Amino acid sequence: MKNIAIIFSILCIQLWSAQNVYLTKVEKTNDNTDKFFYRKEDATEDAVYLGEVEVQGFSKDDALIFSLVYKKAKEIGANTFQLRPFENVDGTPQAFNAANYKVALYYTPKEKLTARHGEMYIFASSEKDQKISINRKDYTISPRSFLKLKVIPGEVYTISTKKLLGSTVKIQPKANEDNVYFQISSLKVKSDNSGSGGLNLKSGDIIGLEKSYAEFLSAIYQESKP
Known part of the structure; x- marks a missing residue:
């Protein structure tokens, strides 16, 4: 019984850590009803930086992580995003780590979004x-x-x-x-x-x-x- 309790506790900790998505920074909020949440291009003009989300802990359930990030983004009116790497001591960007990463949130006017096709x-x-x-x-x-x-x-x-x-x-x-x-x-x-x-x-x-x-x-x- 004790072993079962320990295993259950470990599983709970793993599930909890895999679902930690925090809104760590809010610069601005924006009122909009946009349902989409697209990836921002580097050269996109008129994109307004709103804040930042941090994902802590690896999860195989990418759909769940996306839904949590999406929910945080919509709380401040974001409709576009961009990965923001952590930095090394010398200021260079670290390689992407699926267990811990940041997502920068933006509001971009629809007419400024680049069409992607082909x-x-x-x-x-x-x-x-x-x-x-x-x-x-x-x-x-x-x-x-x-x-x-x-x-x-x-x-x-x-x-x-x-x-x-x-x-x-x-x-x-x-x-x-x-x-x-x-x-x-x-x-x-x-x-x-x-x-x-x-x-x-x-x-x-x-x-x-x-x-x-x-x-x-x-x-x-x-x-x-x-």
């Missing part, structure tokens, strides 16, 4: 390398990284996980359409709710992502070169 992003969230095929060309994406490819408007792209029971999707990007974003997950085993009492197996899923969440992942994941 690219396809594919994120790998699993703990192992993910192999996929795009129009019969094979790629390997490392854990917590993403592949960025140029796409041609009007051309059909077939994305496959190349596995038994895996997923296949087809897209046809349009001219001046926003970038497209997908996330690939590994083998999933879940209970069968059809009444037969068995298991559903799927060797790989391809899921379309909302732009705000995808741009957050593009900031905290590593880009994998084709």
Whole structure:
């Protein structure tokens, strides 16, 4: 019983530390009803710095971390963000650490946001390398990284996980359409709710992502070169 209590306490500490997202600095607040939360380009003009969020503790649940950061951002009216690295003693930026990082929050007028189109992003969230095929060309994406490819408007792209029971999707990007974003997950085993009492197996899923969440992942994941 004592061992169980210790294990439970450790798990609680791990879960708590993985979800520590603090609004550590507030310079200004802004009134707006923008639902989006896009990544800020370095050269964006008229972006107003509002404050800063710090993420403490690593979590595999990136969607949860994003939702916590998003909530803090909306408390002060932010609609754009940028990673802000910690600095070494000599003032040089430290390498990104997924267990502890800062996110600078901004308000950027919609008309100043740069349109982003002509690219396809594919994120790998699993703990192992993910192999996929795009129009019969094979790629390997490392854990917590993403592949960025140029796409041609009007051309059909077939994305496959190349596995038994895996997923296949087809897209046809349009001219001046926003970038497209997908996330690939590994083998999933879940209970069968059809009444037969068995298991559903799927060797790989391809899921379309909302732009705000995808741009957050593009900031905290590593880009994998084709």
